[in-house]
Every structure is written in structure tokens, then in C-alpha cells.
Amino acid sequence: MINYPERLNLAQTPTPFYPLERLSQQLGGPRIWIKRDDLTGAATSGNKIRKLEFLLAEALANGCDTLITSGGVQSNHCRSVALLGAQLGLKVHLILRADIEPKPVGNLLLDHLAGARISHYSVDEYRSLDKLFAQWAEHYAGLGSKAYSIPTGGSNGTGMWGYIAAAEELSEDFKRNAIMPQAIVHATGSAGTQAGLMLGCQLHQINTWVKAYAVCDNAAYFTHKVRDDLEQWQSQYSPETDISGLIADTCDDYVGPAYGVADQEVFDGIKQVAALEGILLDPVYTGKAFFGMMEDIKKGKFSHQQGSDIVFLHTGGLFGLFAQQHHLGY
Missing domain, CATH: 3.40.50.1100 (Rossmann fold)
Known part of the structure; x- marks a missing residue:
């Protein structure tokens, strides 16, 4: 039993969890599930x-x-x-x-x-x-x-609790749907969600790979930042917890020109996913990560064996889309 610190009841949780059947079939790889943390609220939506x-x-x-x-x-x-x-x-x-x-x-x-x-x-x-x-x-x-x-x-030791709790929610999603995905995929920018999710999977005994796609900086930065957040959490809340085996796995292949700046292929991917599945991504975070995941599925970096699953954690970002709508051709 994990003793969580004091929290406020602000998010609309649990968030929806379901498979993207049409996109999965189109890509021909593992079945893609989505955790809709873009629906934690209305204007306050996201991770x-x-x-x-x-x-x-x-x-x-x-x-x-x-x-x-x-x-x-x-x-x-x-x-x-x-x-x-x-x-x-x-x-x-x-x-x-x-x-x-x-x-x-x-x-x-x-x-x-x-x-x-x-x-x-x-x-x-x-x-x-x-x-x-x-x-x-x-x-x-x-x-x-x-x-x-x-x-x-x-993103610090206290903020990490948000995704330690989210990992517990994901564990229930997996049990309810009788799956154990090979990977949980998400966008990372300040590394707090990444660190919390990694630790949450360990604490809740979820045997799956946490794969982050960077939207800025490089993989080495996230290795150090995740380690800093984990050590801060350990020092502040649980000195007896062993975090030595938690090593960030971050892909920096799809960062693009800069933070907040995406290549046209990311915008094309945003349009593809919206039209096929009704899922809205943004060019700063989720669009880059989802595009990276799709490309890596095509490259065979995720298992294509029958019955294999991956989960995309949708961390929100809808409003950032409106600031760059000109890149969508509208």
C-alpha cells in the first residue's frame, strides 16, 4: 500500500482508455491503445x-x-x-x-x-x-x-506523485482489458511525467517498458533530469525505496528544429490521426511523440507479434494547436 501525500481533487479521473483499431490496422504493427489524459479537465486538460x-x-x-x-x-x-x-x-x-x-x-x-x-x-x-x-x-x-x-x-519530487498515481490507474486499465503492453509511450519535455511514470510502474509492479519521446533537448539531458527528480523524491518521501534500476529510455530522433517547432511531417501526422481516430494532437508535445511512435512502428522497433500491445499516454496540448494552425494549411 502506497501512502500518498495530501492532494487536491482537481482532475477528472480515471481517464478513458481504449484501442485505436483503425490506426493499428493501417500501420500493421502492434495494437495501439490510448490513455486519454487530455481529458483530465476542460480548460485545465492534460498531464x-x-x-x-x-x-x-x-x-x-x-x-x-x-x-x-x-x-x-x-x-x-x-x-x-x-x-x-x-x-x-x-x-x-x-x-x-x-x-x-x-x-x-x-x-x-x-x-x-x-x-x-x-x-x-x-x-x-x-x-x-x-x-x-x-x-x-x-x-x-x-x-x-x-x-x-x-x-x-x-517536475520535481512532489509533482512526480501525479504519475505514480496515474500508473496505479493504468494498472487497473490493463487488468480490465486483460493486457500487459510491451510499452507505455509518451512525450517528455520537463521529465516529471517520465520520472513519475517510471517510478509508478516499479511501485505498482507493472512489468512494461516506459518509452519517452523528447520534444526538446537530447537523451542525455533526460537521463540526468529523471535521475535528479527520482533522487529528490527518494530523499523527500521514501529513502528506503531502491531506484537504482530506473534508467530513462528517451528517443531524441524526432525533436525537430527546436522546442515548440515541428517539421511538416508532424503536422501531416496530426491531420492523419485526427481524421482517422478523432484524436487531437499538438505540434509541441503529443504530435511529435505520436509521430515518432508511428515511425518507429514502421521501422520495426516495437514487437509486431500477434497479440502485442503498446499504450500511448496522451498528455494534452490542444490549445497549443491553435497557435500554429497556419502549418495545417487552414
């Missing part, structure tokens, strides 16, 4: 809300009235923090990296609607992120407020 159930519980327990967090202009995480902060009556300050032009569309539009305070920084300025967090926390302390800082993507 971040699972992490924020634990992070925001900690913020409230610490008596904080202000949330500070960071991400790219079209950050799904920042949008979720902005909306959930408003829902809980907390002030929100977003530190956004101007990696693409900050037009008020998609996630950024929702940040504004939620009343978040937004500070845009250049890519160079953003490299001093720890300093920016400290400066703004000091600023709010001077105003008599107590700020709670949430790292990019909510």
Missing part, C-alpha cells in the same frame, strides 16, 4: 493537472497565496496553473520564455483570461530562471504575500 493536485495541496498547506511558475509562451503547464490558481483564489505569476512570438492565442490567451500576471523574457534572460524565481518571490514577500514556486512543468 499537468495530475501533478498540480499534489503541488497545490502543498502550496495551500504552507499558507501560500501566490503561485510562481515558468514555461514557454504556449506552456500547457502555465495555462493549468493560471486557471487552477483562479479556481482556488490564488494569485498567479507566469515567467514565460519568448521562444515564439507571444501572440495572445492558444494557451497564452487563456493565461490572460485567468488573470495571471505575465512576464516575458528572452531566451538568454530565461537561462537565469532560478534568479528570476528568487527575485519575484522576494518581490511578493515585500508586499506581504507568500509565494510558492512551481518548477517548469511541475
